[in-house]
Amino acid sequence: MSGPFERYSDADVAALIAGYPLAWVIGDAADPAAVCQLPMIGEYDAAGRLVSLIGHMARRNPLHAHFTANPRALFLFSGPNGYISPQHADRRDWAPTWNFAHLRIAAAVAFDEALTDAALDALIDAEEGGRARPWRAAELGARRDKLAAMIIGFRAGVESVHGRFKLGQDEQPETFRAIVTHHPDPELRSWMERFAARRNDGGEPK
Structure with missing residues (x-):
């Protein structure tokens, strides 16, 4: 049976x-050469469940050769996190802790040259969305094709998702309210409130 920090929804994963x-x-x-950081975009089925991750990497990245030979991969996403002081809890008899959210996703990587443009555009759209004048790769002109030739797109089929969202679910209501009131990180506070609202409503993750 999962503990309170392992109860989360597909929407939490996507967010x-x-x-x-x-x-x-x-x-x-x-192997240090077989580890790096890459921005990823999630793909979801009709029910909202994560089914794959898409991304791109440089062809000269050692992971290109590694995954060509062995597609098994682990993706680690680190979300909001922060130290919680007794001062935030407004309690001197309370031990400090660290709140955080993370995901561990096992997947199989498949490179696909035909996916390169779509992977780039998906990331650009996600990061440029909401700007007054969203940037588009076409603005690079002739340089776009030259740069695109140096990278390759890939899709990672998700095999398992394990998350841990330690966001104050085990705190007493008055302590939780004090932390949310006093903690300086708005993102961490927002995620704490996201899970608290579900708990207060008596709802279970979907």
């Missing part, structure tokens, strides 16, 4: 990936 897209991509934890 964390969208809000914190830079993931550690691990092919072999024992």
